Amino acid sequence: MLQIEVNGKSREVSAGTSVADLLTELELDGRLVVVELNRQIVRRTERNEVGLQPGDRIEIVHFVGGG
Amino acid sequence: MEDRIDDALRLGGRSFTSRLIVGTGKYTGPEQTVAAVRASGAEIVTVAVRRVDLDASAATSLLAHLDPEEFFLLPNTAGCFTADEAVRYARLGREAGLSDWVKLEVIGDQETLLPDVQELLAATRTLVADGFTVLPYTNDDLITALRLEDAGAAAVMPLASPIGSGLGLVNPVNIRILKSRLEVPVIVDAGVGTASDACLTMEQGVDGVLMNTALAAAADPVAMARAMRLAVEAGRLAFRAGRMPRREWAVPSSPGAGMLG
Numbered sequence: 001m002l003q004i005e006v007n008g009k010s011r012e013v014s015a016g017t018s019v020a021d022l023l024t025e026l027e028l029d030g031r032l033v034v035v036e037l038n039r040q041i042v043r044r045t046e047r048n049e050v051g052l053q054p055g056d057r058i059e060i061v062h063f064v065g066g067g
Numbered sequence: 068m069e070d071r072i073d074d075a076l077r078l079g080g081r082s083f084t085s086r087l088i089v090g091t092g093k094y095t096g097p098e099q100t101v102a103a104v105r106a107s108g109a110e111i112v113t114v115a116v117r118r119v120d121l122d123a124s125a126a127t128s129l130l131a132h133l134d135p136e137e138f139f140l141l142p143n144t145a146g147c148f149t150a151d152e153a154v155r156y157a158r159l160g161r162e163a164g165l166s167d168w169v170k171l172e173v174i175g176d177q178e179t180l181l182p183d184v185q186e187l188l189a190a191t192r193t194l195v196a197d198g199f200t201v202l203p204y205t206n207d208d209l210i211t212a213l214r215l216e217d218a219g220a221a222a223v224m225p226l227a228s229p230i231g232s233g234l235g236l237v238n239p240v241n242i243r244i245l246k247s248r249l250e251v252p253v254i255v256d257a258g259v260g261t262a263s264d265a266c267l268t269m270e271q272g273v274d275g276v277l278m279n280t281a282l283a284a285a286a287d288p289v290a291m292a293r294a295m296r297l298a299v300e301a302g303r304l305a306f307r308a309g310r311m312p313r314r315e316w317a318v319p320s321s322p323g324a325g326m327l328g
Contacts, residue, residue: 062116066092066143
């Protein structure tokens with residue numbers, strides 16, 4: 001297991017977890033979300049290839065109501 | 068109808084029928100949001116970029132309710148206090164894949180939510196260089212507006228009064244000055260409280276009005292949305308019609324001749 005931070009909260013994921021795996025785990029696959037890994041945007045097409053490392057900081061955002 | 072087709076709002080290389088842009092914040096729920104947005108007739112609809120709440124079960128995105136095929140969704144950078152932060156939010160919004168447009172807000176003060184124009188200019192330059200269509204929310208200050216235009220902003224969006232204040236158009240003179248000097252569209256953003264404010268704003272000759280709280284905080288947001296739609300159209304038509312001159316003294320409307328002897 002390795003420790004990462006997702007949307008400001010720490011979380012354990014198994015070694016070898018990709019960004020796409022994390023989204024599946026969070027039941028966010030298929031939803032229009034945007035992912036940032038250590039302040040770099042992870043493009044949709046790269047989610048399978050990008051693996052998570054200990055200490056990674058992930059932000060998962062979407063659109064909400066706003067002016 | 069033909070009037071409206073002739074009078075399209077041309078913005079960022081696109082053409083829109085409605086000159087009213089609405090936000091989607093502060094509604095009681097997604098159903099009310101969609102009902103109000105539809106009643107407003109707006110085509111451009113702003114949204115915010117925020118963290119997904121991972122604790123909420125089946126957290127639903129606004130997009131589950133607002134169809135990007137029906138509305139042109141415009142991500143904002145609300146809540147950002149620096150150029151860097153605003154650029155970060157803009158890029159996240161673009162990555163959703165709907166467009167490369169951004170409603171750029173860089174706030175300088177928590178209490179008044181007035182813009183930090185230096186950071187706003189810096190962020191505009193960065194985002195324009197990065198290929199964005201940038202619509203910056205700014206003060207009703209001509210010099211800043213000209214700098215934003217020089218920086219490549221697709222429109223300039225001066226405030227009518229502070230965000231969420233509902234004070235209406237407090238300085239129509241500044242707005243007219245700004246409109247007379249800019250080549251890009253001028254869209255008045257923030258401060259409109261009720262339909263007469265929207266109408267008065269459009270009567271200054273600006274290209275559009277953007278509002279959120281005036282609808283969401285109305286007792287009946289859907290009815291107010293319809294009122295705003297009509298007010299924006301009325302104000303635009305009145306501007307194009309050209310109002311009569313003001314006089315200090317009365318001028319009779321009925322003929323003086325033919326009165327009974």
